[in-house]
Structure formats: structure tokens, C-alpha cells
Amino acid sequence: MELLEYGFMQRALLAALMVGLVAPAVGVFLVQRRLSLLGDGLGHVALTGVGVGVLTSSAPVGTALVAAVLGAVLIELVRARGRTSGDVALAVLFYGGIAGGVVLLSLAPRGQATNLDAYLFGAITTTTAADVAVFAVISVVVLAVVWLLGRRLYAVSDDEEYARAVGLPVLPLNVVLAALVASTVVLSMRVVGLLLISALMILPSAVAQLVGRSFRSTLYLACGVGVVVSVAGTAGSYYTGTPSGGTIVLLAIALFLVVTAGVALRDATARRRHGRLAEVHAAHPHEHGEGCGHRPVPHGDHVDYDHDGHLHAPHHTVTGTHYDEHSGSAHPTAVVPPVGRERP
């Protein structure tokens, strides 16, 4: 692999791997809570932190982390007050963040690392070894907190009112989640840039949401999708010469569209097949049950009915239970009695 021969690409791919894993692990809770754009807002706030870092010649990653976490806690406190002005307060914070960042960066002496584009859209190839070390620490901390508190974060994101009623520490958990988002924002800054950060938190979750059955599997799937698009996008950008952030996000959107189409196609096929089977038996709409005249065939968790040699299985739907042709693959054919056998 040619791209692995360069130190800067090794560091870039490592950073991409960590971001791809961590951003969706936090993002699923934001999607669950319908606060998808919180990451976006904290990205704005982080820019002020970057400005402070550049002006004071300290590491922008550190100052951005401080600014983003402070902003996140402030947002949660404003939200908890429940005032109608909360929405406006958030807007002030977000735009104040980006405006402050732009102004502070413009004040920096010429020749400093003041490339605004690099922060807004990412500059993954400028990742230093020190950055990678900081990113690794942030990643481990974020994943550890999600592992420890994931169930509680899920509970609060899912139904805040219930969580409060049964005495879960709602405000502290919300502050923890906001702090996780802030940390992830700073982690993602180099890879996708402050303006595209939300995308890496939200898009993999959106893809996983389409196919996941449980919250846990959705979370794992989102992390998997995040790693794939993040690493593939970074590697791809090396060959195409395009910015890594934009490439990663476009890749994630493409995947989202493909999976959406795939799921829609699957559902349509299932509906059509089901419709055909329903037609066959429209002339015979009785519900099977004890003493219905058809021989019951117990099968695992349900009872099928022998209907002239083929099996009808219960199908639970929103409107109740009806009986369909048993899908052949789900049932060992040996159990199906041949046509014409004696029936009770």
C-alpha cells in the first residue's frame, strides 16, 4: 500500500479510524434525543477555542476542547431552565462561537497557523503525532464513558420525562452527553472540519437506524459504518486529491441513499409477496383455532394449521392476527403431511 508509506497518511488514517469509531457512538444518542444538530452548534463554539489557542500560542486542540465542553454545559443548563428563550440563547451561543473564532483568528500575527479553512473543513494531513496521542486519549475516555453510562444515556435520550419521574439523574446525564459531544467535536476537527462534524455523528446513525433491530446492534452498526466511511474517505481523498472531510461526508450520504433504497425495495417486495399469498386465501378468510376443522401442527412458538396439505401460519400485524401460507424456508418440509392423509 503506497499511501501507508507516508507518515502523514499513517497519522491521518489513525485519526480517521478513531473519529469514525467515536463520532457515531456519541451520535446515536443525539439522534435518539432528536438533537442531531447539537454537534454542529458545538463545532461553532469550538472555533472560538481554536482562536484563543492560536492567539495565545497554546495547542488549539486543548483550547477548543475547553471551549466546546464549556459551551456544551452551558447549553444543557439553559435547556434545563426550560425558558422559552432557550432557543434564542442557543443561537446566540452558536453564532457567537463562530464569530468569535473568525475575529480571534484574524488578530493572530501573520505567518501563524491561521488557515481558517483547515479548521472549518478539516486538514487531516496536518495531523501531528502529538495530535494523534491527544485523539487517542479522547477516544478512550469517550468510549469508556459510553460503555459505563450507555444504558442511562439511552434512558434519558429516549424518554426524559420518565427518567426524571423514576429518579435518574437527568441533568448530570445530559451534561455528560453534551461533554461527550464536545470532546467528539474536537476529535473530529482535523478530520472532517468544524462545519461537517455533525455529519460524522449523524449519518452513520441514520444508516444503522434503517436496518438495526435493537439499540445495541444499531450502535455497533453505526460505529462500523463510521469507521468504514471515515477510513475509506480518507484513503480515497489521497488518490483523488479532494479534501478528506467532504469526501467522507459524501461517501456517508451515498451509503445512506443506497441503504434507504435497499430497505424500501425489500419492504415493497415483502408487501407484494404477502399480497399474493393473501389473495390465494381471500376466498377462505376464516381464522384458524381450536376445532376449526384443520389439523393443528405445533411449530416452535406458534401453531400452524394443515390446510389441504400445506401449512397456514399465524401472522401478527398491527390490526391483529391472520393466517398466511407458511413460508417454505422457515419450515422443515418433512413436517408437512402429504395431501390426502386422514384428518381428524
Place this chain on the structure above:
Amino acid sequence: MTDPAIRLAGATIGYGDVAIVRDADLSVRRGEAVAVLGSNGSGKTTLSRGLLGLATVLGGTVEVLGAPVGRLRERGRVGYVPQRHTVSGAMPATVREVVGVGRLPRLGLFGRPGARDRAAVAEAVHAVGLADRLDDPVAALSGGQQRRVLVARALAAEPELLVMDEPTAGVDAASQAALAGVLARVAAAGTTLLVVTHETGPLAGVLTRAVVVDSGRLTYDGPLAGVGAATGPDCHHPEEAARPPVRGYRLDQPRPAPDAVRLRDGSR
């Protein structure tokens, strides 16, 4: 355990500084099954939310399981079924995961569920008749089934007091019957029930005592069977919610003061 499950003394409950329920006195013994009746907007939901710390106690005393609400430790002792038709969340979740949330208050800050917790979850889901759907996504369930999932979530906590808000509203007859069976078993086990509802019909066999809230005042407190047929909330159709409540009260109860009526119509 001699403390009443619920004690309200001159309690005023509301949101912000707006009082919705005024000067309420109520004492519910452990193990009682109480219906809180009233038309929409009467304040019955606010009354129940006051017990859960979701509405503000503006005056008087509100004690739950012997402790002032808000200072109650181990809130896991109180179960809550919110007034909602479906499980919310934007992300997929299985029945097991949603019901598992009910155990969290018992696990402390970092505790992870053990065998006892998993058993309680399975038991609660079995109790509401959804044992075969344990690992199905809740989104695949009907509205009535999702409501039962929320009941199971409350049961999984093994609460001493179970507060339910409109558990039968918009639920099909089969789910209503299933729910009545569950509540009968829960009540028989000694759990105190407080059920906020429009209609006592489906749960008449379970609930023994009724409290009627009208315009923020308690206007009746006695046997469920004693709620007057002509004036009781059963004759309120849900669509009447926006209109002022029907006048007319049991003769043994004082009529609400006119200012209480104004409070309801003029405060919002």
C-alpha cells in the same frame, strides 16, 4: 411501612407559578387502588405529575411513600406509565431494551444489570402478555402493544406505588382486558395503584376508590361505585375536553368556588 403511600395536605400543584390543582387533601393507604377521574383539563394529570416530581408543588404538603416528593430517595420505588400512545425514540430498540430501562433506578450510577434484573424484565414482559415479542423491535408492535411495553417498563422496577396516566385511552379492547388482568395481579400483590383516567369501565374490577378532580379541586373522594352516574366523568366524551366541565356535583360535596372555575379558564 405505616406511612400512607400518598399524602396530600392543602397541596397546590402547578407549573412555573401557575397553580393547576389547588388545596388538595388526599391520603391513600398502601395497597389501595385509586382512580383519579375528571375531564381533560381538570387537573388530574397535574395531580399525578405532582406525585412524580414532574410538576411543581407550590404550596402545602405532598408526600410519597413517607417522604416529601423531591426528597424521595430511591425513586425506583415509584413506577410511572406516561400518557403516551407509543414508545418514543428515533432509534430502533427491542422490547427487552425499553423494559430494561425500568430497572435502572435500582442499579445505582454505574451498576450493570445482573441475573435478577434480567429475570425481572422477562417477568414484567410476560405479565403484559408480550413474552413472545421480547426481542422484537418495539416499532413492529401495535399501539396497544407498545402501551403494554410501557406498563412492563414500570412493572420491571417492582414499584411500591404505580402511577398510570390514561393507560386505557386509545387502546383496543383486547389490550384493555389484558391490562386489567395485569393490574389486578399487581394490586393483589400489594402494590398501591393510582390510575388517572377518563373512563373507569375497563378497570372497574380493579380500582376500588375514586377521586374526582374538577377545575383543579377534588370534588369527590369515595368508593368508585359511588361516583354519580349523571355527574360522573364517565359521561364526558373525550371530545368535550376543550369545553368547560359539566356543572353538577354530588350533594355531599361542596360545589367548587367560582374562582376555581375562573382559574381554569382564565389562567392560560
